[in-house]
Amino acid sequence: MVKMLRQGFGRLCLLFVITSTAAASEITMLRAVVSDSNTPPYAIFDESGALSAGLSKDILDALSQVSQLNIQYLDLPRARIESWLETGQADIACFLNPDWVAEPSLYLWSPPLFATQQLFIRRADSPPIKGLADLAGKRVGTTRGFTYPELEQVFALGDVIRDDANSLQRNLKRLEQGRLDVVMSVDLSYYFFINNGGPGHFNADPIWSTPPSVYCAISRFHPELAVRLIAGLNTLLESKFISRQLRRYLGETAGLVN
Template identity: 30%
Template sequence: MRSAMGALLLLGTGCFAECFAEEVPLRIAVTDGWAMPMVQIERGRPTQGIIPDILTSLATQVAMPAQFHVLSRARLDGAMKHGEVDMRCYVSPAWVSDRDNYLWSGPLFFQRDLLVGAPGTPSKVVPAMLGQQPIGTVLGYTYPTLQPLFENGQLRRNDARSQEQVLAKLLAARYRYGVTNQWALDWFNQRHTADQQLHEVAVLQEQELGCYVRNDPKIPAQRILRTLSDMKSSGEIDAIIQLYTGRNADSGTGARSP
């Protein structure tokens, strides 16, 4: 009797399908090559950072539980192509070979890629003028500005698993220069004394980045993109970035908060 009454109650409230339907997650790709303040990964799961904070808010606003998938850079394109994940952020269309098969947001982030030096190295260098030597890089990442120098043997890649590891190896004198972005450099330096801080020696590239979503009728892609646009225009995305970096999201300028 109780079971029958329960079923009638569900029908009467109009939530029979909703109450038994499993929530469809928004599956989000996160690369294991990132470092704080973009993301902190513990036991294979993101625990904090700019990207998970923004995308958790996005998922809440589109009424889908966020499900993060931590992947190597080499697996990202295949995971999107084969429907293992639904969206990816902090990316340029130039990085994606089949970019026309997806739906793209407008610009949401501004990235400065830097060549950085260990303590005691010159304050400014011209990469093309460097002698033969290893350069700290992230496994699977491409560096268009330096690629000709890698190809002619003038510079050699010394790959690490993440940007944080690149900077740690640089501080440990495994090489004299490494590549990172402005956010990761600021975060790393905040945690070291003045005599151990790394410094920018050259700007390699500046570019605007966004998000893209699989063009699949099972995914509310247009609603996701509209929500991202609203989050950008309302200042929510910039506020999250500034909380972690103290920098203006569009220009990359500004002093770090203490």
């Protein structure tokens, strides 16, 4: 009886492996989320609203090639990304961090792609931001749907006023008009903006915390696909492809990238 049970279990395991392998081989499409809340150069959209360029497209196009997959881009609001990954409606979303999502254990995580420094952008004639005390009572321009771990408590208490917009450009315009005191940005987006004709009458102060790394969050819905994607991202990192793309977008500030 024991021998028969073992034989039956062995056949079941073999069937599972064959079925899983067949299912993995049938997956030909990579469904990648790139939201329009990702500022240039993370994502660049054309006049029709289609993703046309940017670091996200560079990385995900290269990932689809090394993983031998076709790619479909999904433009979702930031608030819907997590639920689509959880339910298997999307396969991957990049430039996230486990600290920025509600339940990080619900996803698989890639190796770190690179570190990104949060910046306080202010008018050049205003005093520098060196700590939380310098933000007291100020209106801070933030991106809708994004999390700012270092400031969440003061936002919740009302000591600092969070004021959302859909884009960095919109926030910087409001800062220029005096409708905001400070704008939150990341180094890559801000320096790309400045290097491509943005006004130079702002100053940038780095936030006091260690620059966090960004990752790709990968759906657990198709484990075999997830293995292929993590392997592909490792290939892109080992070849320095991502570092080269970062330097290309930073231009004259490329020395800021490690």
